Amino acid sequence: MTKKNDSTFKSRFMSWLSGENSPLDDELESIVSGEEEAGLDMLSFERAELEEEKLELRRDKLLLDEVAESRRMHLWAKTKGAKWLNVFYRTTAFILCAAIIFFLLSTVVALPPFGAEDNPYNNEVSQRYIEQGIPETGAVNFVAGMILDYRAFDTFGESTVLFVASCGVIFLLKLGDHAPGKPSKAMLEAEYDDRHHEPKNDGILQFAAKFLTPVILLFGIYIVLNGHISPGGGFSGGAVMGAGLILYLTAFGFEKTRRFFTYKMTRWISVLPLLCYAGMKSYSFFTGANHIPGGVPLGTPGAILSSGFILPLNICVGLIVMCTMYTFYALFRKGGM
Numbered sequence: 505m506t507k508k509n510d511s512t513f514k515s516r517f518m519s520w521l522s523g524e525n526s527p528l529d530d531e532l533e534s535i536v537s538g539e540e541e542a543g544l545d546m547l548s549f550e551r552a553e554l555e556e557e558k559l560e561l562r563r564d565k566l567l568l569d570e571v572a573e574s575r576r577m578h579l580w581a582k583t584k585g586a587k588w589l590n591v592f593y594r595t596t597a598f599i600l601c602a603a604i605i606f607f608l609l610s611t612v613v614a615l616p617p618f619g620a621e622d623n624p625y626n627n628e629v630s631q632r633y634i635e636q637g638i639p640e641t642g643a644v645n646f647v648a649g650m651i652l653d654y655r656a657f658d659t660f661g662e663s664t665v666l667f668v669a670s671c672g673v674i675f676l677l678k679l680g681d682h683a684p685g686k687p688s689k690a691m692l693e694a695e696y697d698d699r700h701h702e703p704k705n706d707g708i709l710q711f712a713a714k715f716l717t718p719v720i721l722l723f724g725i726y727i728v729l730n731g732h733i734s735p736g737g738g739f740s741g742g743a744v745m746g747a748g749l750i751l752y753l754t755a756f757g758f759e760k761t762r763r764f765f766t767y768k769m770t771r772w773i774s775v776l777p778l779l780c781y782a783g784m785k786s787y788s789f790f791t792g793a794n795h796i797p798g799g800v801p802l803g804t805p806g807a808i809l810s811s812g813f814i815l816p817l818n819i820c821v822g823l824i825v826m827c828t829m830y831t832f833y834a835l836f837r838k839g840g841m
Contacts, residue, residue, distance in 0.1 A: 642802030642811035643732040651737070652814045652821075656785050663821055666828045667778055677835040706755070713755035720748030728822035732811040738818040742825025749830045758834070765830070774827045777820035784813050 616623050633650055641649035651659050724745030731737030753761045791798040803810030 638805050641814060642805050643814050644806050645732050645734060645737070647735075648732045648737050648814055648818070649811070652732075652817045653812070656813075656817065657789070659817075659821065660781055660785055663778060663781060663824050666824055667774055670774060670828045670831045673832055673835050709755045713751050717748050717752045720751065721745055724748060724822070724826070728818050729808065729815070731818040732814045733806055733808070738821025739825055741818070742822035743829060745822065745826040746829030746833075749826065750833045753830075753834065770827050770831060773823050774831075777823045781817060781820040784817065788813060 620626075633646055633654065637646045637649045638644065641653040643649035643653070724741045724743075724747075726741075727736035727744060728738055728741030731741065749761070749765060788798055788800075790796075798812075800812045802812050805811075809815070
């Protein structure tokens, strides 16, 4: 030990004998306080671990309770719940059906006897149709005069409904656009399915379609053009012409049908007659509401060129119905035109 260390030790020893605090005591206190703080930190860490374990146990318990409750609800729904739902459904259906039957029978009992003069359908409206139908519309067919003149606005709504329905079917079922001469994969698959289920080499069907299709189309045109002077009109004639196109399509397929009836032509034939119908009836509505002479001659009743706007309106309706029927068949069959 050196002299310096010896003197330092003696000075510390003498200060300890005289009752003064030794630097060793301060060091000892700092060591003890550090150990106490470390112990407190360890205790708080253990407490945090215990709290976390409690939370985990609580979460596990809640999860188990939730699973048990879910199983109990599913079991109830399959047993007692299904039974109560079945009872409620049958009871509600019985009450609803009984109420409908009661109101229908009450209405039937309250109806006037058939053929009575004071029946609701024997009013001034039907009397006006019968007595003034020919002078006011020029149509020998009272039904055509009523539908395309007196109630032409309703018929325009029906034609619009057909046009909108056709557009909706196109939006839902059309296979999509493609480059000319380059059909898409969906179109090739649809063409394969179409040829697989309905082959185009049926000689009997093709031979019959060659003769029947022109006859059907001519008959449909006749029904449309004579709708104001005989039974028929745009709806029935358009349905007949649509049936002729469908027969030709079924016999010869889309490739030959597209030579004279393409998708673009179908769109124009559907849109233009509807616009013409709207224009003609808007003119007649305006002139009639303002008591202005329309200037459209009614012609001679019974002649082919008579009844004012009824003949061209019949043509418009017939074209719309024909295209709608063909569009529905083509799209539901293959998704293309």
